Amino acid sequence: MQLLKNIPRERNVMNRLLATTAAALAASAVAAVAQTVYVSNERGNSITIIDHESGEVVEEVPVGQRPRGINLSSDGKTLYILASDDNRVEVMDTETRQVTHHLPSGPDPELGILSPDDKILYVANEDDNLVTAIDVENRSIIAEIPVGIEPEGMGITSDGKTVVNTSETTNMAHFIDTETYEIYANILVDQRPRFAEFTADDSLLYVSAEIGGTVKVIDPSVPEVLHTITFEIPGVPQEAIQPVGVRVTEDGSKVYVALGPSNRVALVNGETWEVEEYFLVGQRVWQLAFTPDEKFLYTTNGISNDVSVIDVENNEVVRSIPVGEQPWGVQIGDH
Amino acid sequence: MHIPTRRALAAGAVALIAAMPAGAQAPGNGEATPVPAAVLRVEPERPRLPLSRLDLPPEDLGFAGARLATEDNRTTGTFLGQDFTLEEVSTSPDEAVATLEELTASGIQFVVTMADADTLLELSDAVADEDVILFNATAPDDRLRGEDCRANVFHTIPSRAMFADALAQFLMVKRWDRWFLVEGSHEADTALADAYRRAAEKFGANIVESRVFEDTGGARRTDAGHVQVQAQMPVFTQRAPEHHVLVAADESEVFGSYLPYHTWDPRPVAGSAGLRPTTWHPAHEAWAGMQMQSRFDRLAERPMRPEDFNVWVALRSIGEAATRTNSTDFASLRDYMLGDEFQLGAFKGVAVSYRQWDNQLRQPILLAHDNMVVSVSPQDQYVHQFSPLDSLGVDEPETTCSF
Structure with a gap:
């Protein structure tokens, strides 16, 4: 703990180099609530905490082994950290930045999603073909749902009644009824689906496929595939375009897709499903998160050990911030 | 709430067919x-x-x-x-x-x-x-x-050509383009050596010399056998022209594994020993x-x-x-x-x-040594009009296959 505290200090030196941009950003940001960014470092076994306004790393907190998916409660006070190699979920109090307790998660938890009321955390157990539902208050497992091989992507409707899980080798999106904990429908998507994201009004579901190189647009009410989004970047081999994280703005108009080793994030029009722009970010971009005001989008760049910040309004990459080793998940809260 | 135990999961998954209500991909009937x-x-x-006894095939x-x-x-x-x-x-x-x-x-x-x-x-x-x-x-x-x-x-x-190309690309990216090729005396070894000769020409490496290691037969494993064959390696590899790497073509597994650390010149070994191309x-x-x-x-x-x-x-x-x-x-x-x-x-x-x-x-083909994957080919530096994967092996314009 003591040793690790030196790391952010060194990084702060680098951050000062970016001070001009940071100052400009700070000036433009409405100085209301502090927005805090949490990044899990898969190899660094830590969570990097960044103050969005200043762009400074506040602290790098050591956590369990191979932290990947992270989920922040809606009040921003609790961070759930899926420590894959420790087979558990670590719970961090974001005020004290201490891990206070663990939740049982089943083996190898990779990605999770919280129910809208913050009471249940659903996690994909990548190594065991299961989705586990965890009661975060009672700290107990309430259901294990068998799904396809290598479950990963997790999405939930705003009423909390349907959880969608994607399985990377079975290549399906499984629709799970959260009352019966049974699968009621399956939709085939492309190779190695990584992420499932509902629009805020639940009318659409986006599922990325890393090896397939596509994002499927699904009407979850049927369910059926409405459209397949494909990507093409001049000078980048098609094989390097590997969609992973997906985030949609509240109004559904803008869909951002992280494209892995192509080092790009695509901006897709939420109505026409045409790609409007590609942003060059760091290397092997994995996951995405908006600031709560949706003015900025953070990307975790797994190989270059940094996060990039995209200005959503002005469509430009405005900053990159060094974090821990192999950043993976990202969540941002108003706290 | 019923929580299936891990042991019961296999059966549980099968039971899903029956339990699953009609959905997008639900089967039309139960069979x-x-x-x-x-x-x-x-x-x-x-x-x-x-x-090596560590490589004995499992049943x-x-x-x-x-x-x-x-x-x-x-x-x-x-x-x-x-x-x-x-x-x-x-x-x-x-x-x-x-x-x-x-x-x-x-x-x-x-x-x-x-x-x-x-x-x-x-x-x-x-x-x-x-x-x-x-x-x-x-x-x-x-x-x-x-x-x-x-x-x-x-x-x-x-194919052997794909394996050889996978290694060749990596060696060329490393700028290790002077190869000393040592091949076994069996038909398969010659075919593999031919694949390395083809790869050298394709990617611009220079095979400074080829030598054939004759298989004189005998038991694979005797108390002193490996010592004897290993002892031959320094002398066998002596006086080769200057090279960056020794490429071994020993599909028959007669001598390749004995080469590392026994070459006359202090050079890395690749191919059938040392850095090896493999699917997994x-x-x-x-x-x-x-x-x-x-x-x-x-x-x-x-x-x-x-x-x-x-x-x-x-x-x-x-x-x-x-x-x-x-x-x-x-x-x-x-x-x-x-x-x-x-x-x-x-x-x-x-x-x-x-x-x-x-x-x-x-x-893609992995390049690995004993305990670690070193690289994966095709290397980024090699591009192809259809798929970088087709930079490995015999491409469509060169094929002699007709069905």
């Missing part, structure tokens, strides 16, 4: 249509023993890969009302054709073969008029993708390889071998075709596997698929 497949392992009369070599693939196919099949069955058969070269005919007579149309090139050709010709596809999992011979190619044979093991390595973790390794380790209680991967990818190809076509019909599956749409995730970072001109699986 799962089976897709039967087999692995036919033709045991050579005199099995080639590896030089379930290939079969374990088949079991994992079948399990993977069945899990996916439960969501579609499809089932997959597996026959594991071990036979002799003399009995091979008769055994295959028994399998096909019982209704099996997909057979993964672990056989040498000559046996494979006999097998292929024996079922040429039937709706049967063979998947070659162990014969790297380029002629099977060239003048001796067969329409009913798919290849999941890369138990240390491979990237691109979710870790999940594949742990599923395999749990099932077979040993590390996964390249042969297991070659069989796995063959059977998964069938499963993937059945999933995508929502069919178990032979012609649909064959056409889909050879079509432009086919792509399969195989824990190598990019989708693998079959080359239509010779039925060869295009795939």
Whole structure:
């Protein structure tokens, strides 16, 4: 703990180099609530905490082994950290930045999603073909749902009644009824689906496929595939375009897709499903998160050990911030 | 709330078929249509023993890969009302054709073969008029993708040319372009050396000298045997022109493993020893390889071998075709596997698929030493108008295969 505290200090030196941009950003940001960014470092076994306004790393907190998916409660006070190699979920109090307790998660938890009321955390157990539902208050497992091989992507409707899980080798999106904990429908998507994201009004579901190189647009009410989004970047081999994280703005108009080793994030029009722009970010971009005001989008760049910040309004990459080793998940809260 | 225990999960997954209400991909009826497949392992009369006892083949070599693939196919099949069955058969070269005919007579149309090139050709010709596809999992011979190619044979093991190109690309990226080629005296060794000669020409390496290490026979393993052969290596590799790397072509496993640390000049060894091109390595973790390794380790209680991967990818190809076509019909599956749409995730970072001109699986090739994967080819520096994967091996314009 003591040793690790030196790391952010060194990084702060680098951050000062970016001070001009940071100052400009700070000036433009409405100085209301502090927005805090949490990044899990898969190899660094830590969570990097960044103050969005200043762009400074506040602290790098050591956590369990191979932290990947992270989920922040809606009040921003609790961070759930899926420590894959420790087979558990670590719970961090974001005020004290201490891990206070663990939740049982089943083996190898990779990605999770919280129910809208913050009471249940659903996690994909990548190594065991299961989705586990965890009661975060009672700290107990309430259901294990068998799904396809290598479950990963997790999405939930705003009423909390349907959880969608994607399985990377079975290549399906499984629709799970959260009352019966049974699968009621399956939709085939492309190779190695990584992420499932509902629009805020639940009318659409986006599922990325890393090896397939596509994002499927699904009407979850049927369910059926409405459209397949494909990507093409001049000078980048098609094989390097590997969609992973997906985030949609509240109004559904803008869909951002992280494209892995192509080092790009695509901006897709939420109505026409045409790609409007590609942003060059760091290397092997994995996951995405908006600031709560949706003015900025953070990307975790797994190989270059940094996060990039995209200005959503002005469509430009405005900053990159060094974090821990192999950043993976990202969540941002108003706290 | 019922929480299934881990042990009960396999049964639980099967029960899903019945429990699942009608949905987008729910089966039309409760009966799962089976897709039967087999692995036919033709045991050579005199099995080639590896030089190191650590490399002795496990009894379930290939079969374990088949079991994992079948399990993977069945899990996916439960969501579609499809089932997959597996026959594991071990036979002799003399009995091979008769055994295959028994399998096909019982209704099996997909057979993964672990056989040498000559046996494979006999097998292929024996079922040429039937709706049967063979998947070659162990014969790297380029002629099977060239003048001796067969329409009913798919290849999941890369050709020697692909293996050689994979290593050549890495050596060229390292600027290690002066090679000292040491080849064995058996036919397979010469064929492998020819692949390295072709790769050198293709990528611009300079083979400064080729030497043949004659196999004088004798027992593989004696108390002092390895000492004796190892002792020959320094002298055998003496006075070679200046080179960056020694490339060993020893498919017959006579001397290659004895080369590292015994070369006259202090140079790294690659090819059949040292840095080796392979389809799979138990240390491979990237691109979710870790999940594949742990599923395999749990099932077979040993590390996964390249042969297991070659069989796995063959059977998964069938499963993937059945999933995508929502069919178990032979012609649909064959056409889909050879079509432009086919792509399969195989824990190598990019989708693998079959080359239509010779039925060869295009795939990344790992370069590994004892305990670690060093690199994966194709190297980024080599581009191709269709797929970087086609920079490995014989490309469409050069093929001598016509079905």
